[in-house]
Amino acid sequence: xxxxxxxxxxxxxxxxxxxxxxxxxxxxxxxxxxxxxxxxxxxxxxxxxxxxxxxxxxxxxxxxxxxxxxxxxxxxxxxxxxxxxxxxxxxxxxxxxxxxxxxxxxxxxxxxxxxxxxxxxxxxxxxxxxxxxx
Amino acid sequence: xxxxxxxxxxxxxxxxxxxxxxxxxxxxxxxxxxxxxxxxxxxxxxxxxxxxxxxxxxxxxxxxxxxxxxxxxxxxxxxxxxx
Numbered sequence: 331x332x333x334x335x336x337x338x339x340x341x342x343x344x345x346x347x348x349x350x351x352x353x354x355x356x357x358x359x360x361x362x363x364x365x366x367x368x369x370x371x372x373x374x375x376x377x378x379x380x381x382x383x384x385x386x387x388x389x390x391x392x393x394x395x396x397x398x399x400x401x402x403x404x405x406x407x408x409x410x411x412x413x414x415x416x417x418x419x420x421x422x423x424x425x426x427x428x429x430x431x432x433x434x435x436x437x438x439x440x441x442x443x444x445x446x447x448x449x450x451x452x453x454x455x456x457x458x459x460x461x462x463x464x
Numbered sequence: 465x466x467x468x469x470x471x472x473x474x475x476x477x478x479x480x481x482x483x484x485x486x487x488x489x490x491x492x493x494x495x496x497x498x499x500x501x502x503x504x505x506x507x508x509x510x511x512x513x514x515x516x517x518x519x520x521x522x523x524x525x526x527x528x529x530x531x532x533x534x535x536x537x538x539x540x541x542x543x544x545x546x547x
Contacts (some may be wrong), residue, residue, distance in 0.1 A: 357468050366511040372516045378498040380476075385491075400475055421477075428479035437497055442502045449506040 340458055342431055347454045351447040353407060358450030369444050372408035378439040379406050386432020388413050389422030399433045405447075493528070500524040 332464025356372025359365075380391065391402045393414040405412045416422075424432065482488050500523040508516060 344523065367505050370505040370511070370516075374498050374501045375503070381494060383476045385480050385482065387477050389479065413506040427482045427484050427488055430480060431488070432479070435495060438499065442499065445506060446502065 340455075341357065343458075344354050344454055345452050348451045352405070352443070353449045354448065355406065356445050358447060359453070362450065362454045364450075364453060371443075375406065375443050375446070378442070379436050382432045382435030383437065383443075385435065386428045387422045387423035388417050390429055390436060391417045391430035394418055396433065399437050400438040402415055402437035403433075405444045407443075410440075414464075444447050480512065492531070495520075496527050497524055 347358045347361055350361055354372070355375040356368040356370075358368075359371060360368035390396075390404055391400065391410060391414045393411075400414060402411075404414075482491070499522075500520045504516060504520045504523060505511065507517060
């Protein structure tokens with residue numbers, strides 16, 4: 331009876347790692363005690379996202395007119411949804427090159443965070459296998 | 465709201481002025497650096513400062529060189545078509 335429960339717990343742990351990695355970039359790696367990786371990932375993704383916002387303003391997060399970009403942007407964190415809600419009110423218009431560069435920066439940051447989420451879950455799974463092997 | 469927080473808010477609510485000139489292509493460099501750093505942070509089995517930095521710089525250089533070569537080839541192709 332213990333084996334299925336531990337498997338269930340393991341799945342729950344993987345889910346927690348994935349969710350935490352999405353909530354705060356780098357937090358998934360921090361949870362599995364990969365602190366250096368967590369610090370590097372967190373700093374780089376947050377800086378890239380902020381650079382995008384700095385260049386194009388929060389108007390670049392557009393859940394209505396730029397849905398494909400928004401899907402990539404929301405991979406950064408659920409906080410992006412709040413920014414998107416503010417941006418849809420129309421107070422932050424942005425066009426041309428700043429819009430393009432801002433969208434590219436924030437979307438790439440989101441896709442990099444997706445890579446990190448998958449990596450954190452994979453590493454958490456590997457840790458479990460290694461511990462079972464010991 | 466303090467002056468500092470108002471300035472921070474203003475930074476993220478007003479777009480920068482960036483022209484569509486060749487210099488604006490330099491904006492790709494910080495992005496390539498971010499990609500190289502995060503990719504290497506996920507791929508290296510162990511993070512050691514010197515090794516990590518070396519690997520990230522190599523990847524950054526490879527991406528920049530490859531993109532430059534691609535741009536050069538495309539420019540040559542466009543020039544041949546136009547001339």
